[in-house]
Amino acid sequence: MIMNKTPTLFDMPLTTDVAWCPGCGNFMLQSAVKAALHELAIDPKNLVLVSGIGQAAKAPQYLNVNMFNGLHGRSLPAALGIKLSNRNLVVVVESGDGDMYGEGGNHFIHAIRRNSDITVIVHNNMIYGLTKGQASPTSQRGMATPVQVEGVMLEPFNPLAVALALNAPFIARAYAGDVEATKKIIMQAVRFRGFSIVDVFQPCVVFNKVNTYQWFKENTFYLPESHDALDRASAFGLATAQGKFPLGVLYQSEERAVYEDLIDVSYTPLHQQKPPDDKAFHAMINDYR
Amino acid sequence: MYHYLHDISMVFAGEAGQGLQTVTETLLRILEKSGYNLFSCTEYMSRIRGGCNTTEIRITDNNCTAYLKRIDMLFALSPLSVEHLQSRITNGTLIFAEKSEFTGRWKAEYIDTPFKKFAIETGSPVFANTVAAGTVLGIIGIPIERLTDYLREQFAAKGADIASKNCTAAELGYNFGREKTADKSILLPSQGTNEPAERLLMDGNAALGISAIAAGCNFISSYPMSPGTSLLTFLAAKSKTFGVIVDQAEDEIAAINAGIGASYAGARAVVSTSGGGFALMQEGVSLAGMLETPIVIHIGQRPGPATGLPTRTEQGDLNLALYAGHGDFARAILAPGTLEELIESMQQAFRLAHRFQIPVIVLTDQYLLDAITTIERKSIKRLPFKSSIIKTKADYQRFAFTVNGLSPRGVPGYGEGRVRVDSDEHDENGLITESFAIRRQMVEKRLKRKSALSESALMPSIIGSINEAATVVIAWGSNRGVLEEALDIIGSKKLAGLHFAQLFPLNPKLKPLLEKRKIVVMENNATGQFADLLSLQTGLSIAKRIVKATGEPFSVEEVVHALKTKINHDHE
Numbered sequence: 001m002i003m004n005k006t007p008t009l010f011d012m013p014l015t016t017d018v019a020w021c022p023g024c025g026n027f028m029l030q031s032a033v034k035a036a037l038h039e040l041a042i043d044p045k046n047l048v049l050v051s052g053i054g055q056a057a058k059a060p061q062y063l064n065v066n067m068f069n070g071l072h073g074r075s076l077p078a079a080l081g082i083k084l085s086n087r088n089l090v091v092v093v094e095s096g097d098g099d100m101y102g103e104g105g106n107h108f109i110h111a112i113r114r115n116s117d118i119t120v121i122v123h124n125n126m127i128y129g130l131t132k133g134q135a136s137p138t139s140q141r142g143m144a145t146p147v148q149v150e151g152v153m154l155e156p157f158n159p160l161a162v163a164l165a166l167n168a169p170f171i172a173r174a175y176a177g178d179v180e181a182t183k184k185i186i187m188q189a190v191r192f193r194g195f196s197i198v199d200v201f202q203p204c205v206v207f208n209k210v211n212t213y214q215w216f217k218e219n220t221f222y223l224p225e226s227h228d229a230l231d232r233a234s235a236f237g238l239a240t241a242q243g244k245f246p247l248g249v250l251y252q253s254e255e256r257a258v259y260e261d262l263i264d265v266s267y268t269p270l271h272q273q274k275p276p277d278d279k280a281f282h283a284m285i286n287d288y289r
Numbered sequence: 290m291y292h293y294l295h296d297i298s299m300v301f302a303g304e305a306g307q308g309l310q311t312v313t314e315t316l317l318r319i320l321e322k323s324g325y326n327l328f329s330c331t332e333y334m335s336r337i338r339g340g341c342n343t344t345e346i347r348i349t350d351n352n353c354t355a356y357l358k359r360i361d362m363l364f365a366l367s368p369l370s371v372e373h374l375q376s377r378i379t380n381g382t383l384i385f386a387e388k389s390e391f392t393g394r395w396k397a398e399y400i401d402t403p404f405k406k407f408a409i410e411t412g413s414p415v416f417a418n419t420v421a422a423g424t425v426l427g428i429i430g431i432p433i434e435r436l437t438d439y440l441r442e443q444f445a446a447k448g449a450d451i452a453s454k455n456c457t458a459a460e461l462g463y464n465f466g467r468e469k470t471a472d473k474s475i476l477l478p479s480q481g482t483n484e485p486a487e488r489l490l491m492d493g494n495a496a497l498g499i500s501a502i503a504a505g506c507n508f509i510s511s512y513p514m515s516p517g518t519s520l521l522t523f524l525a526a527k528s529k530t531f532g533v534i535v536d537q538a539e540d541e542i543a544a545i546n547a548g549i550g551a552s553y554a555g556a557r558a559v560v561s562t563s564g565g566g567f568a569l570m571q572e573g574v575s576l577a578g579m580l581e582t583p584i585v586i587h588i589g590q591r592p593g594p595a596t597g598l599p600t601r602t603e604q605g606d607l608n609l610a611l612y613a614g615h616g617d618f619a620r621a622i623l624a625p626g627t628l629e630e631l632i633e634s635m636q637q638a639f640r641l642a643h644r645f646q647i648p649v650i651v652l653t654d655q656y657l658l659d660a661i662t663t664i665e666r667k668s669i670k671r672l673p674f675k676s677s678i679i680k681t682k683a684d685y686q687r688f689a690f691t692v693n694g695l696s697p698r699g700v701p702g703y704g705e706g707r708v709r710v711d712s713d714e715h716d717e718n719g720l721i722t723e724s725f726a727i728r729r730q731m732v733e734k735r736l737k738r739k740s741a742l743s744e745s746a747l748m749p750s751i752i753g754s755i756n757e758a759a760t761v762v763i764a765w766g767s768n769r770g771v772l773e774e775a776l777d778i779i780g781s782k783k784l785a786g787l788h789f790a791q792l793f794p795l796n797p798k799l800k801p802l803l804e805k806r807k808i809v810v811m812e813n814n815a816t817g818q819f820a821d822l823l824s825l826q827t828g829l830s831i832a833k834r835i836v837k838a839t840g841e842p843f844s845v846e847e848v849v850h851a852l853k854t855k856i857n858h859d860h861e
Contacts (some may be wrong), residue, residue, distance in 0.1 A: 005855070019721070037411060044707070045701075045702060045704075045705065045706075045707070046701075046702050048701050048702075050550070053712070057426060057775065058721065060709075061711075061720055061721055064705050064707060065707060066701035066702070066708045066709065067707070067708075067709040067710065067711070067719065068550060068710055069709075069710065069711040069712060069713065069721075070546060070549070070550070070551055070576060070712055071572055071573070071576050071712050074542065074543070074546040074572075074573075076543075077510075077538065077543040077544075077546035077547040077550060078546050078547065078549065078550030079551070080510075080536065080543075080547050080550065081508070081510065081546070081547035081548060081549065081550025081551030081552070081556070081558070082550045082551065082553060082554040082701070083551075083700070084508065084534045084536065084547075084551060084556075084701075085508060085534070085551040085552075085553075085554035085555055085556040086554045086555060086701070086702055088702060089701055089702050104541070106539050106540060107539065107543055109539070110538075110539035110543070148452060150775070169436070183382065195476075220417075239736040263535075263536075264533070265534060269555055269700075269703070270507045270508060270534065270551070270554070270555055270557070271554070271555025271556070271676075271678050271703065272555075272698050273505065273507050273557075274505065274674065275502075275503065275504065275505030275531060275674045276305075276502060276503075276505075276531055278671070279500070280531070281453070281503060281671065282666075283492065283579065284499065284502060284527070285489060285499060285666070288489035288490055288491040288495060289487075289489060289490075
């Protein structure tokens, strides 16, 4: 499925072998990401895409950018290290629901607490694809899988509510089937100064027979224009409400300081720093006279 | 009559929170300024208040840097401490304690020393530490002015009243010390006879931190764990002055992944932990191997398995460091044993990590990190710095095949290229591949650097004269001081020592030093992990292993005993 109609700065050669299944929601999300980055006119040389492991985590492979495809669940620590080393870089994390909310759950919590200027796009298909169809942290109750043979019994992880509880400054949800709307949400997230989270619903056409394109269409709604994204309490109500899932920017606040500012990270990248000269070095060891 | 002409060992013992560190630090500063050779080491319990902690201070003729079991003078600030140290107390030990604090545990031979009584007379029990410092100087006969001058300087900021009360407390203690021991004729070892070189007094923690700064380290991400925390706090204290980014990670997994991310983007990154934390970091060690991204890892060892003895010492994590991480890739392991070697260690680690694009582990331990001694300023080495980062061109390939397996290292945002790295097997561009042909080449690429890495490995330091020696005694890391002193005491030409400050890989030039000699390996673990490694790497057999895993360092006495037993056995 070639979703890429307009060429972008981020295109890979057409011969690139893509490991996603035909019809996968990843393709649509990828189009939205590329189009968003293109419209924001981000210099690919200054962009780093960071991911963990899984089918979603292969996304950076298919964009012509700097890429750190690290370990399962560890995209956020790696992204933090990259951002702190060179804050001029635009750092975007793309990974799946298992990677971000399961294996990397602790990092998700603490990355929000830091509020580094990083954008996180989570491919949320409510299933484990690459390991062949087990429940993910966001799987809905009742779905039978080769492991959850009597159906998923656990409470699904609610990323929006968790992020709100931690006072994440930018929280959005998108549906990959709507490329145009997803693109716009991603553009807002990348433009946002601080830790921005976009949880993106997308179907897994091979393993998730419940949460299909049709299901997502029927079970989501766009937040009305009247939605006040500054109102954390109402956002929490929407994030935890039963029934259809809201799409759009649920919460956005510029009140929290960005981590790089708090710890006073220089705009000179660390790779341009030299070790201290002899004078500074000896001044330090004079403390031990 | 007590004469300590060459070597005095004083031990200060008390509860956590009693201010032992203040007393010993004060004394060390004053003794150092008076020109003595000093060594101090500390053992403490894993608690915040109470229990029993002890610090040994040695004043020696020759520069000795090892833990001595013998106690000449014990300053027991709590009743429990005498029981805790029972095995080290002999008839020759002078015990200074306050009778009123020892209800029911007092013994006639103790010397009733009014630490608290004088302090209260001066105005507050908080001056007890100053009384103790004064008492010590009185006993060993160092002019009181050195202490009072020091106290005035230290307490200058707190006002004249506090400074003057401290001086009064010091004088009370001092006069008591002089009177009480007037009949005991305590003579100090001679002050250093050499030219008065400029000396610095520091512990291993400071030396390691200084080393990281000297290496241009500008990023640390770590989760606190004794005794690895000290590097984190050292760099945090220096972060503003030297532009070091400090992040306290949510766990050790985050710490090493952030460190590798930082290094990918061009930081000179270090992570610090202990064995238990490093166990969590193993996936990151493997990642650094796959991404060919430098990372320096400090492991301050403490006894395991699991939580073990959190505040005590051991050299039990060599095997973990050696085998950590899945898959085949190159690594180096360093194990400094002196302040000089500590100050070189991080510089060496960063050089190796950056030159060979590998993880490099620096193994220390609680004993080494907390031990305090002097170092001459002129023996502090700085290794030259060379950046290994290139500006990329548009066609840049992070994993380009080269003759030696090392690809020029670019970082994102510097040059026209794209820097792409993948934990999956990848091609020269860093993109996922399942080509068996590329896999074969990449495996070779990652391992090719091993021969140059071995050839550049540090050779062990030779202690004594190896040519005549039939037996070599091998130690690594923190056991350098104790081996040097033990060999010196034994004074046999049949024995020589080798101290390894790099444990892996071993230099191929090492084998001739060992061949045709009996090999004795001493190490602070239960099984002889380095002995195994040495035997595996050289094919030579190990004649004897001297091991200890009680949570304490080796004492000079026990190493002397073990080596003498070995020599006698060989002669039978």
